[in-house]
């Protein structure tokens with residue numbers, strides 16, 4: 001499905017913002033940079049269907065033919081990412097409604113309710129037309145459905161959504177009393193006697209019922225997914241041979257949709273990644289997102305649909321990338337399994353909402369840092385094209401769970417300072433700094449291939465998950481569990497008898513009471529660590545206490561424990577450790593379970609990842625530091641085209657890709 005001769009490289013291409021004279025220059029520049037992939041038509045509905053039922057494909061034909069002429073393959077958008085003005089003025093009922101009942105206006109994008117049958121009907125009509133017209137076009141390589149579905153409106157609280165929610169609930173529960181039991185409606189006299197009484201969890205006088213909210217979030221994720229599936233069905237029926245995908249938002253900015261449920265519906269996993277530019281170490285969260293993309297692809301190569309060449313326009317301070325950062329960031333994704341690396345966007349818009357967003361061709365033109373780096377990157381991607389199809393393997397897994405993410409972010413949780421993604425990110429970050437490769441996996445993933453599994457804040461865990469993890473540990477695995485894991489079942493009913501019920505036996509602990517800390521409060525542990533946000537009073541039964549609190553609300557009580565269970569071990573982190581202590585605990589756990597890692601050589605900030613197949617191995621070395629890094633390597637370095645006999649010096653901010661075991665320049 002991917003290009004047989006190397007990696008994909010390209011961008012979102014919006015020629016409709018430019019006159020035809022620019023299109024020919026675009027093609028010349030694409031050839032200059034080695035672009036071989038473009039995403040086209042994502043926001044083109046209003047031009048493709050200027051009036052209801054009246055279509056104009058002339059300009060798109062020209063664009064597609066032009067791209068085919070220079071060998072650029074196209075992810076062709078179905079154009080349904082934003083309804084045209086005529087649709088929302090004719091049918092204002094498609095507009096989304098917030099939790100507080102206010103309706104969102106048209107005039108920007110994604111102004112539709114995911115459950116709207118009117119929107120769907122119009123979207124499918126356009127999809128059908130596009131599919132029929134371009135199914136045999138030589139430029140077409142992938143269908144790109146809609147765009148970042150749910151990114152702006154993942155949850156709509158309108159009456160249409162309410163009706164769809166009730167239908168979804170009727171399928172899930174069958175009888176209203178099963179819903180009552182699941183939602184615990186005896187509390188606050190919330191009992192329902194008829195499906196019609198059930199509403200979306202709209203803004204109400206007091207805080208919401210967690211079971212109600214969780215089901216609404218599940219429904220909303222499914223509603224967005226159904227929209228994707230409906231378009232996919234049309235595309236498959238008209239153009240059966242062409243893969244269908246849509247761009248998911250992996251990482252920090254993708255909290256709303258349960259992508260584990262989505263992944264199987266995508267013929268190729270495509271994700272977008274935008275670093276948080278206020279984070280000076282945003283390349284670590286980038287690595288997490290790339291590993292998550294690979295997890296969604298079950299280890300297969302995936303497609304990076306969008307990344308920013310430099311600054312974005314939608315953060316509070318849109319920090320631009322320093323020289324070399326575009327290349328490092330892009331190659332991080334490739335190192336972690338992307339076979340196609342694309343950017344948003346090709347040419348910087350002069351007008352409109354994204355006019356201050358960077359692009360491969362900046363406003364200042366081609367005599368620029370970004371363009372020069374883009375051209376150089378095109379060359380690098382060609383030189384390392386042999387990595388296409390190879391995969392990454394890891395000995396360590398980290399469990400990420402959207403339902404726990406949603407639950408811990410709900411109101412009426414014990415502390416506003418517990419941030420699910422922050423906990424995932426902190427543990428991932430420590431592992432990244434230690435220098436181990438991590439797979440991000442779903443709670444029900446097969447863990448047998450891993451030596452260590454990190455379980456940050458897995459708030460929802462059924463008893464079966466506890467049994468599976470226990471069996472994995474008993475067979476010799478290591479598990480590191482953080483606080484607020486194993487607290488609730490899938491209805492968000494808490495387990496009785498002392499948390500964390502599903503994990504209690506193999507953790508060898510029992511929690512008596514939570515003691516969240518005050519804002520900014522820091523506690524000391526007797527091993528020299530400090531911690532904040534969270535403490536709890538727990539009892540170490542069979543577990544060995546690794547560190548206890550020296551002060552704070554549970555002074556003298558255990559903070560960190562480890563328990564032997566069968567042939568393996570289970571660590572428990574009862575608090576939010578400072579980052580260096582977290583690193584120490586995780587490094588110790590890795591050592592215990594026999595995972596070797598880079599920090600043994602005392603180096604952090606130098607990212608090393610391998611992509612392999614049965615016969616070849618490619619070592620990516622990405623130096624994020626200001627110092628040269630000497631790494632042990634043997635083979636042929638593909639970017640600089642040099643043989644490496646034992647050690648390789650990688651300059652500050654530079655990247656090397658070594659084909660290991662190959663010691664002469666065959667190219």
Ligand code: GAL
Pocket residue numbers: 147148151272274306308312313344354357
């Ligand atoms: C993405 C979106 C693109 C573009 C980009 C700007 O979320 O898919 O269309 O708006 O953000 O950063």
